[in-house]
Amino acid sequence: MSQSPDFDEIIDRVGHHSVKWDGMQGLYGVDPREGIAMWVADMDFRPPACVQKALEEMAAHGVYGYWGDDRAYLAAIGWWMANRHGWQIAPEWVFTTHGLVNGTALCVDAFTAPGDGVVLMTPVYHAFARVIKAAGRRVVECPLVLNDGRYEMDFDAWDAQMDGSAKMLILCSPHNPGGRVWTEAELRGVADFARRHGLVLVSDEIHHDLVMPGHKHHAFPTVCPEQPVVMMTATTKTFNIAGTHSGNVIIADPDLRARFAGRMAARGVSPNSFGLALATAAYSPEGAAWLDALIAYLDENRRIFDAGVNAIPGLHSMPLEATYLAWVDFAGTGMTREEFTARVEQGAKIAANHGPTFGLGGESFLRFNLATPRARVIEAVARLQAAFGDLQ
Numbered sequence: 001m002s003q004s005p006d007f008d009e010i011i012d013r014v015g016h017h018s019v020k021w022d023g024m025q026g027l028y029g030v031d032p033r034e035g036i037a038m039w040v041a042d043m044d045f046r047p048p049a050c051v052q053k054a055l056e057e058m059a060a061h062g063v064y065g066y067w068g069d070d071r072a073y074l075a076a077i078g079w080w081m082a083n084r085h086g087w088q089i090a091p092e093w094v095f096t097t098h099g100l101v102n103g104t105a106l107c108v109d110a111f112t113a114p115g116d117g118v119v120l121m122t123p124v125y126h127a128f129a130r131v132i133k134a135a136g137r138r139v140v141e142c143p144l145v146l147n148d149g150r151y152e153m154d155f156d157a158w159d160a161q162m163d164g165s166a167k168m169l170i171l172c173s174p175h176n177p178g179g180r181v182w183t184e185a186e187l188r189g190v191a192d193f194a195r196r197h198g199l200v201l202v203s204d205e206i207h208h209d210l211v212m213p214g215h216k217h218h219a220f221p222t223v224c225p226e227q228p229v230v231m232m233t234a235t236t237k238t239f240n241i242a243g244t245h246s247g248n249v250i251i252a253d254p255d256l257r258a259r260f261a262g263r264m265a266a267r268g269v270s271p272n273s274f275g276l277a278l279a280t281a282a283y284s285p286e287g288a289a290w291l292d293a294l295i296a297y298l299d300e301n302r303r304i305f306d307a308g309v310n311a312i313p314g315l316h317s318m319p320l321e322a323t324y325l326a327w328v329d330f331a332g333t334g335m336t337r338e339e340f341t342a343r344v345e346q347g348a349k350i351a352a353n354h355g356p357t358f359g360l361g362g363e364s365f366l367r368f369n370l371a372t373p374r375a376r377v378i379e380a381v382a383r384l385q386a387a388f389g390d391l392q
């Protein structure tokens, strides 16, 4: 039996090429020695011992040549999808990309042409729009609706927006930054919407393992088996190995698969041996036990953060059904964006993601990463309460 994970351990990441910690001074003007990095979505925890062991075995062997024989890797992915998500896949459906931003870029390339529209339900993960625009396509923003402090889809409004120029839709499920786990009815609504408007449907499910107790994520094909879909999943968020830049694009539909395979070949994408080895180790019973412990820890961090932040008049932290990313609305303070942001960054010395980068609807929000030792979450809450102390 491996030891139970110690998520309370403070591991100093400053000076270790962590974008979250080493990039905050330049971007936010917050010194990492006195600040708290709560922006980029990686965790301040070590991965499970089985992942560390896989890396140590590679290092002990000491030869880092090209990877071959991916049977164990594909079997591990199949096992994980069947066991954790009730989704049966075939090995030949799986493509390994350099992470899922790369997977998104390949989808844009494979399924759209320059000038085409790509639908995003905003606010949503900022890299989607960046990739779409950089590829010379257009972002078509379909705004999510805030209902009782949580996001909902609005298909009637979105139908009215469509003019036939959009060719692809990227669904973020569970939703980053709103933390929603979409219901089966909502997912069926997405499938109908995609069919009505002839959109290739891409479902980014990178956060699918990070679901809070009491909620159930539905892998898209388990709800809408008849709908062709490009599924994007990874071990990187779940097990905190994002630096390996590995993701899986899983496509059952033969036509979509052939088109995607063509772009993979044209772009010369082939996997990184470290990513494959660590993913194989992570998708295991030991990885699963570690993940269960992680979820319990994150859920308590979420509870502490929400209780503290929601006690500040004018602030509202959206209920997190999934992900470790708290989406906090400052609209109720009546402050300008510049003022509440300055209070968080210069006052509380916390680096959090700026809402507008997520698209329409993000204007009055900041996103806080809670995947850090509990002492830091408690400290962040105390600092926020002090920075907005005049509102108490």
Ligand SMILES: Cc1ncc(COP(=O)(O)O)c(C=O)c1O
Binding pocket: 041, 098, 099, 100, 101, 102, 125, 172, 176, 204, 206, 207, 234, 236, 242, 245, 246, 247
């Ligand atoms: C929805 C979503 N997709 C993709 C990514 C990043 O994927 P990768 O690191 O595999 O490029 C993130 C990271 O935060 C994300 O939230």
